[in-house]
Every structure is written in C-alpha cells, then in structure tokens.
Amino acid sequence: MNENFLSRKEISRSTKMNVYKAIYRPILTFACESWVLDRRQKSRMQAIEMKYLRKVKEITRMHRVRNDLIREDIGIEPLQDFIEKRQLSWWGHLNRMNHERPARKVWEAKVTGRRRRGRPVTTWDKQMGKIIGERGQTWERARKMTANKKEWSKFVYEGRI
Structure with missing residues (x-):
C-alpha cells in the first residue's frame, strides 16, 4: 500500500x-x-x-x-480468524457438494505411493479437523451440520450452533 x-x-x-x-x-x-x-x-x-x-x-x-x-x-477481527472462517465455509460447501463435481473428486482422492522422509506434511483435512475441534465440535458432528446451511453459517461466523 x-x-x-x-x-x-x-x-x-x-x-x-x-x-x-x-x-x-x-x-x-x-x-x-x-x-x-x-x-x-x-x-x-x-x-x-x-x-x-x-x-x-x-x-x-x-x-x-x-x-x-x-x-x-x-x-x-484478526486476519487468522478471517481465514479460518473462509476455510470452514469452503469445507461446508465441499461437504454439501455433489460427489460427481471435480472439486469434490479431487478433495476425496487419495495419493498413492510412499511419502517422503521426515515429519508428515500437515494436510488441509487435518488443519480443518483442528479448527473444528478448537470450536468444540467433532468431525462427524460438523459433517452432519453442513447439511443445514443456516446452522453451519451460525457455527462458522458466530461460533455457536
């Protein structure tokens, strides 16, 4: 700027x-x-x-x-909180998405082969699980919540169910 x-x-x-x-x-x-x-x-x-x-x-x-x-x-609000809200919003959108959509297929795809040496790379799914856990929900409960857009929006933007 x-x-x-x-x-x-x-x-x-x-x-x-x-x-x-x-x-x-x-x-x-x-x-x-x-x-x-x-x-x-x-x-x-x-x-x-x-x-x-x-x-x-x-x-x-x-x-x-x-x-x-x-x-x-x-x-x-802190930029980190803004980013987390955007990520949660996208995660909910992916969960509601049709299984035939390319974005959903890529998200659900599994990488074949061996990983490189060293510490395992933090995946996007693991990071989302951590964010959801910090907000007091389990992965499965959050997946069920995404079906209802209004309930998911309250969880993402207001931090409550």
Missing part, C-alpha cells in the same frame, strides 16, 4: 479501514480457503496486517501497544 495514502491526515480513519476491508484484506487472503499455514506464515500474515493497522492508528512499535488493543480499538 502506498505510504502516502496511510500517512495522509486528510484521509479519515474510516476511509482507510474501508480500503483495508475492500482492497487490502481481499488481496492478502485471495484463495485462502485451500491454504495450510505453518506458524511462520501465520506470523508473517499478522505482521503485514498489523503494519497496516498501526499506520492507520499512527502508532509505531516504539509505543509498545499490543496488537489486540489496536484491533479492538479499530473494531477489526
């Missing part, structure tokens, strides 16, 4: 936040539904997000203000 835009005093905070929601965040999270982020990537995403939000609030890191307080003051 152009530094001149964020540092301009004549542009209101609400306009800068509208630009964040309409342009900046969608660019950062394009196709995030299929991502599997490790700890380092999550940290970098948070750093990029906070760099923008700190510029909007005109706070530097030297002010030693916590990220949570900045987000709370501006009224914005």
